[in-house]
Amino acid sequence: MKTEPNIMISDQIQQALTDQIIRGQLQPDEKLRQDHIAKTFNTSHVPVREALLRLEARGLAVSIPRRGVRVAPFHPEGILEVKAMRLALEPVALRHAIPKMTPNDLNKAKKAQRACDDATDLISWEKTNRQFHSAILVTCAMPRLLLAIYDLQILSARHLLETWRSTWEERTDRDHTAIINAIMRKDSDAAVSVLKKHLQRLG
Amino acid sequence: MKTEPNIMISDQIQQALTDQIIRGQLQPDEKLRQDHIAKTFNTSHVPVREALLRLEARGLAVSIPRRGVRVAPFHPEGILEVKAMRLALEPVALRHAIPKMTPNDLNKAKKAQRACDDATDLISWEKTNRQFHSAILVTCAMPRLLLAIYDLQILSARHLLETWRSTWEERTDRDHTAIINAIMRKDSDAAVSVLKKHLQRLG
DNA sequence: CCGGCATAAATGGTCAACACTAAATAGGGT
DNA sequence: ACCCTATTTAGTGTTGACCATTTATGCCGG
Numbered sequence A, B: 001m002k003t004e005p006n007i008m009i010s011d012q013i014q015q016a017l018t019d020q021i022i023r024g025q026l027q028p029d030e031k032l033r034q035d036h037i038a039k040t041f042n043t044s045h046v047p048v049r050e051a052l053l054r055l056e057a058r059g060l061a062v063s064i065p066r067r068g069v070r071v072a073p074f075h076p077e078g079i080l081e082v083k084a085m086r087l088a089l090e091p092v093a094l095r096h097a098i099p100k101m102t103p104n105d106l107n108k109a110k111k112a113q114r115a116c117d118d119a120t121d122l123i124s125w126e127k128t129n130r131q132f133h134s135a136i137l138v139t140c141a142m143p144r145l146l147l148a149i150y151d152l153q154i155l156s157a158r159h160l161l162e163t164w165r166s167t168w169e170e171r172t173d174r175d176h177t178a179i180i181n182a183i184m185r186k187d188s189d190a191a192v193s194v195l196k197k198h199l200q201r202l203g
Numbered sequence C: 001c002c003g004g005c006a007t008a009a010a011t012g013g014t015c016a017a018c019a020c021t022a023a024a025t026a027g028g029g030t
Numbered sequence D: 001a002c003c004c005t006a007t008t009t010a011g012t013g014t015t016g017a018c019c020a021t022t023t024a025t026g027c028c029g030g
Helices: A009-022 A034-041 A045-057 A076-100 A103-118 A122-135 A143-163 A174-184 A188-201 B009-022 B034-040 B045-057 B076-100 B103-118 B122-135 B143-163 B174-184 B188-201
Strands: A061-064 A068-071 B061-064 B068-071
Touching (some): A009 A143, A034 A045, A045 B045, A076 B143, A103 A122, A103 A174, A122 A143, B009 B143, B034 B045, B076 B188, B103 B174
Antiparallel strands (some): A061 A068, B061 B068
16 A cells, blocks of 8 residues: 655656746746766756756746756747636636536635635745635646646746745735635626736736 | 757657657657667667656656656547637737838748648648648747747647648638738738637537 | 466656756967 | 858767566466
C-alpha cells in the first residue's frame, strides 16, 4: 500500500522552479543552467532538462536550442494575452460548473473565499486567491480546460506578485462574494458577468 | 551559412509522432515504448522521453509514472471540451486579427482557402483546412493564444480524420468563403458569428 | 484446468561520461 | 588603443550503462 504519486524528480524540480519564478526569486531573463540546478537538487541534469522543457511548454521559460533556457520575460502584450485568454476560458468553465455544483462543492468554494479574505500577506493571499478561482471552476469536470486555466492563472500570479510587491493591503474581495452569491442562486449569467469584470480589473 | 532549425532530435520525433497519431497510424491507447521508438529513429531513449513529455503536455498522449506513455484515448467529453475551447478562443484571435490584416495577409488567407477547396483527398483537405483556420488568425500576433489554438486544432484534426475516414467527399466550404467575405468588409461581428457556427458544425 | 506464487524478461527513470557548440578569454597584427 | 582571430572554457544535447519497478512467463499445488 504505497501509491505515492509523482516520484519523478523532474516533477519536484518543476514545482520548485515554478514557485521560484512566480515569487520573483528567479528573475525574468535569468539563465537557468541545467547542471547548476542539478547540483542544488542532487541529481544529474537530465531530469532538469525535462523540468525545463515543461516550464517552457507552460510559458514560464523560453529556450533557444543549444543556447539554454531563460526565465520568460514580462511583455505587456503577454500579460494582455493571458488576460484575454482567461476572459475567454474561465466563463466557459464557470457556466459548465454551476449546474453541477453540489452543496459540498459550494462549501469548499466558500471556505476558499474565507481563506482568501483572511490572508494577511501578499503571497498567501495570491495562493488562496488562486485556490478560490479554481474552486468555483473544478466542478465543470473538463480536465483539459482546467489545466489550461491553471497555467494561465500561474502566469497571472507572476505578474500580480511583481506589480503589487509592496503596495498590497488586506481587504475583503467583494467580487468573490458576489460570485458566490450568484452561484448560490444558480444565476450563471450574473456569476459570469461578475467574473468577467473581476478578471478585467486585474492587470 | 547553415542555420538549420530543429537540430534537436526530440523535435523531429515529436513531429513525426504527432503526425502518426493524427492519422491514426498510432491508435488510441497504444503503448509508446521509449526504446522501440528510439530504435526506429536511431537514437537513445532520452530524446524520445522528451518528445513524449511534450506530446503529453499537448494532450496527444497520457503518461503514468513508471508505467509508460500511451496515445491519448478518444473520450466524447474530451472532444466536447476541445470544441468548447476552440469556440472560446478562436473568436478572440479573429477579432484581434481582422483590424490588423494587410492586403497581403488577406491574400494568403484566400490562397489557403482555395487550396482547401481544391483538396482531393481527406488528409490533404484536413491539412489545408487547418492552414486556412490558422491563416485567418495569425495576424492577431498573440503567440501564446495561437499556440493554444494550434494544439486544439491538432486535437480536432485527429477526431476529424477518425470519424470521416471513408465518408469524405470533395466540396467547397461555403463557411470559409463567408468568413473571407466578412473579413474583406472588416465586419468582425459577421466573421466571428460565421466562425462560431462553422466550429459548432464540426463534431 | 485454474489460480497463485516465484522467477525472468522488459521497460522506465537516472546517472556519469562523451561530443559538439557557443561564449569567454587571450593573443597578435595594424 | 582597437579589431580580428585562435584557444580555452563552460554548457547543452546525446549516449550507453545502471538500478528499480513493472509486466510477462513458468511452475506448482489444488
